[in-house]
Amino acid sequence: MGKKIKLAHLQVLPIMSGVQKSMFDLISRLDEEKFTVTVICQSEGELTDVLSKSQIPFIVLPSLKREINLFYDFKAFVNLIKTFRKNKFDIVHTHSSKPGFIGRVAGKISNVKCLVHTVHGFAFHEFSHKSSVFIFTLLERLAGKFSDKIIIVNDQDYRYALNKKIAKMDKLIKITNGINGNDYNRKVNFLKKRLELQVGERQQTICSVGRLWKQKDPATFIRSVPLVLKQFPDCCFLIIGDGPLQLDLEQLIKELQIEQNVKFLGWRKDVNEILQVVDIFVQTSLWEGLSLSILEAMASGKPVVATNIKGNNELILDGENGFLIKPGDHEMLADRIITLLSDRQLAERFGKRNQDRVVNEFNIENVVKKTEQVYQEIKFH
Template sequence: MSPRISVARIFSRLNIGGPSIHVILVSATLDPSRFQSTLIVGQEGPTEGNMFELAARYGVRPVRIPSLGREISVWNDLWTTMVLWRWMRKARPHVVHTHTSKAGFSGRLAARLAGVPVIVHTFHGHVFDGYFGPVLTRMFILLERLLGRLSDAIITISGRLKDELVRRKIAPADKICVIELGLDLDAFLAVKGRSGVLRAQIGIDSETPLVGIVGRLVPIKDHRTFLQAAARVREKHPRVRFAIIGDGELRSALQAFAAEAGIEAQVYFAGWQKDLAPIYADLDLVVISSRNEGTPVSIIEGFASGRPAVATRVGGIPDLVQEGKNGLLVPPGDPVALAQGIIRIIEDPEMARLFGGRGREEIRARYGVQRLASDLGRLYCDLLARKGIRLQETGKSVDGMA
């Protein structure tokens, strides 16, 4: 029997969101007869929530390093690098795979210093647009170029994101491969009709149009534009209701803005919901208003539930939402266009049904978690083989890698 490949997966914090779901599922579904996985995470913020309950449900027990987190601090980041280096020198993983920029800095630097054979980093999105000013953004781009040289492979979750990284010279195209998200979608694919769960919370019947947005309440998600669009939709369709599912640092400000806009009665702040399949079942439409995105899990889950989408044309969203086929795309920061997209779908139930059905069929074949685990396992074996380390059979090469 071949020895198992030891993989250390490093992630900045297990806050509620798509990347957290991703690292949990990958850690849980890599073949345990071939891989030994360790998930290392930092500290989430006080308003972010966490997904340790989901990790426990899948049998994943993360190693926690409190100094690894969201905030930028030179001394704290260097301390985190030293802590990770010590752990790697003791554990001797064959592969270190980092996710998100903060973990990518400390994790990749520590792995190189510790002599880890294979270093991989995944971009779930990037911080080059919409997060920082021009000087800090330029600094991050230069840092990512340096870290790209320390990496044996870089993964993106969409083709558009790969193209953007190549354009920004983060790494050459032959070092970047596209491995799309994989999720446990069975509960969403099983959705048939209304569940009544969310509608009961709001106090509306099954015939009232309900538009939802799912995600963290943080600036990059631009819920303010969503609320501005909601106000415009209400002018034409006063019966429509809007649900904001999620929580975060901007909740109070967004609630105040809804009140100022006169739509407090039409907007329901649902907070985090543990079981999302019944929530999507009660929606007529899923919206994304973000200024920047990777591949949003909420759209994947919405499509799997048979719900159409209206989303901003940013990041990897156009790889997922195909204009006029399974949803509509609008410019970011444009509440008029967003409102028009929402109105088009709620006024045309047949179009909504067609969009939702097409989205579901594509998601069913494209975003399964076993496909993701297989792609990653093959990549790890390929990269180790290039270093002369053959613990497992490599199989077919992953798309995008030579």
């Protein structure tokens, strides 16, 4: 057995949101006889707790910040150079836009042998100003020159990277997110879980999962509730996640007088179990890479109503395994929820197709295999 490849994965936030979950699902399944992995992130938190339980080492760099701050960004840049030189990683794999840029430039200066970056959705999106798109595209091109491989999780971002010459085709590869479907179709005690959630045994339940902030647009989900309740007055709406918009959303719920029908559950470690006992999954994001929460709902055999944005429209084919709606359109969202509540056979058909798609197209083991091939190809090229 040859020498193991020494990997570092660079994140910022120590939470377990979609990007962090995708990274953890990958690194926790890498062949231990071929790879060693260290995670670099801003601080200790839920992510580092999970890493510790899996005996995956991590390095904390407090200067890593999500927001742009020239002082901290320069400090993080210097600290990354020191960290890379000290640990002599064979491959540094960065995630998301800002750590992706700083990490790749620092890696180049530190003479890291191989640099990999995953685009979980570019920093610019459908709602970005043209000047922002122009600037971020230039930065991505610059970082692309330092990259040995750029992994992109959806078709539209892949085509954009090619068309805008962010990198040459031989540096780009599409590897979607993936999940372990078995985690989402295990038998759950339906009555016990519903009792725990304070949801009635026969109460039709709609669920949304995501951080409560601008990108996820949770207000659109909440504004759809009164329209659904006009036809199905006993429905329950579950919101899993927390974030900076929670107080505003609680106020909106009071204004709409729907407090009895909407429950905030906060972040949960039993999302896979909760998804087993709900009827419909809703996702109202304004932009995404490739939504892990939608994949989780699909694996759970649930019909999905989601916004028609890049990534989402690769997972959900309108009218075939769910419905796509215009971003921000709470009336259209309510209409599609009502359609599914009114037609159980349609909902079940969508759910079955979703489970089949996850097994056939979004299996985490395939993601791991393809990524290991990327590592080995660039390391021994």
